[in-house]
Amino acid sequence: MKKTLIAHSPDADDIFMYYAIKFGWVDMKDTQFDNIAKDIQTLNEDALNGVYDIVAISFALYPHIKDEYALLRTAVSFGEGYGPKVIKKKGTTLKKNFKVALSGEHTTNAMLFRIKFPHARVTYMNFLEIEQAVLDGQVDAGVLIHESILTYNNELEVEIEMWDIWKELAGDELPLPLGGMAIRRSLPLNKAIEYEATLTKAVQVARDHKDRLSKMLLERDLVRIDAPTLDKYLELYANDDSITLSDIQYKAINKLFEIGYKNGFYDVEVKIENYLIPTEYKELRNS
Numbered sequence: 501m502k503k504t505l506i507a508h509s510p511d512a513d514d515i516f517m518y519y520a521i522k523f524g525w526v527d528m529k530d531t532q533f534d535n536i537a538k539d540i541q542t543l544n545e546d547a548l549n550g551v552y553d554i555v556a557i558s559f560a561l562y563p564h565i566k567d568e569y570a571l572l573r574t575a576v577s578f579g580e581g582y583g584p585k586v587i588k589k590k591g592t593t594l595k596k597n598f599k600v601a602l603s604g605e606h607t608t609n610a611m612l613f614r615i616k617f618p619h620a621r622v623t624y625m626n627f628l629e630i631e632q633a634v635l636d637g638q639v640d641a642g643v644l645i646h647e648s649i650l651t652y653n654n655e656l657e658v659e660i661e662m663w664d665i666w667k668e669l670a671g672d673e674l675p676l677p678l679g680g681m682a683i684r685r686s687l688p689l690n691k692a693i694e695y696e697a698t699l700t701k702a703v704q705v706a707r708d709h710k711d712r713l714s715k716m717l718l719e720r721d722l723v724r725i726d727a728p729t730l731d732k733y734l735e736l737y738a739n740d741d742s743i744t745l746s747d748i749q750y751k752a753i754n755k756l757f758e759i760g761y762k763n764g765f766y767d768v769e770v771k772i773e774n775y776l777i778p779t780e781y782k783e784l785r786n787s
Contacts, residue, residue, distance in 0.1 A: 505536060514679075548564060553683065556680070559756055560607060575742060577679045583678065586659040616660075631653060714727070
């Protein structure tokens with residue numbers, strides 16, 4: 501059997517969307533899946549270096565890897581009225597050139613933040629270290645992602661929501677594109693189609709059996725949060741809209757790429773519909 505490694509982040513939504521495969525509820529003929537969990541910026545860098553065949557990425561990274569990777573239609577995370585948060589110590593006022601900790605140069609939140617706050621002094625660190633860095637005074641503010649948006653210390657307060665920055669930049673009521681999955685273009689096309697179908701089924705099965713799967717993840721200490729927080733978090737980032745990209749999600753991703761291009765983050769403006777796996781190939785091949 502061919503062994504296929506899937507690289508994803510250690511946050512609860514990625515774990516949830518993959519583990520229907522890990523627990524054997526979903527499989528693929530002649531393929532044995534394994535997984536590795538790394539923080540999102542490390543995964544972005546791995547994608548830039550072509551380390552994995554299938555890898556979770558920040559949507560903002562994708563135009564930089566479009567020639568080597570196609571974007572999968574499944575296992576996507578968007579924000580709608582919520583998302584990463586810019587936090588600071590309660591009662592403090594941020595100066596124009598405040599020092600801020602971000603979770604990685606190529607994350608979606610980093611791009612939007614840098615556009616909104618061009619004078620801020622940016623430092624990058626692992627997302628798990630950001631909250632403490634603000635509490636310790638190493639930085640004036642930090643952008644919290646993943647589960648920390650629900651669990652941050654009560655000595656901190658929100659300066660601005662990334663959702664509000666997104667609305668201001670996008671100028672439309674579009675969901676905020678945060679993360680998805682990319683697959684190497686050099687893989688045989690029929691195999692890539694199978695991978696996408698299998699991963700889509702895994703997310704669908706996870707959603708169909710959310711309570712059972714969540715209980716198993718908690719019992720095995722595979723997530724960092726308690727049951728009520730996990731339930732709330734999954735409804736934010738691993739919900740029914742994570743199963744397969746919708747028309748409005750395509751529009752939102754294209755708007756993100758347009759914003760990045762206009763602000764000098766990309767050399768060309770990318771339309772995501774041109775960089776998906778052509779699933780019609782399978783129908784033509786079998787016709």
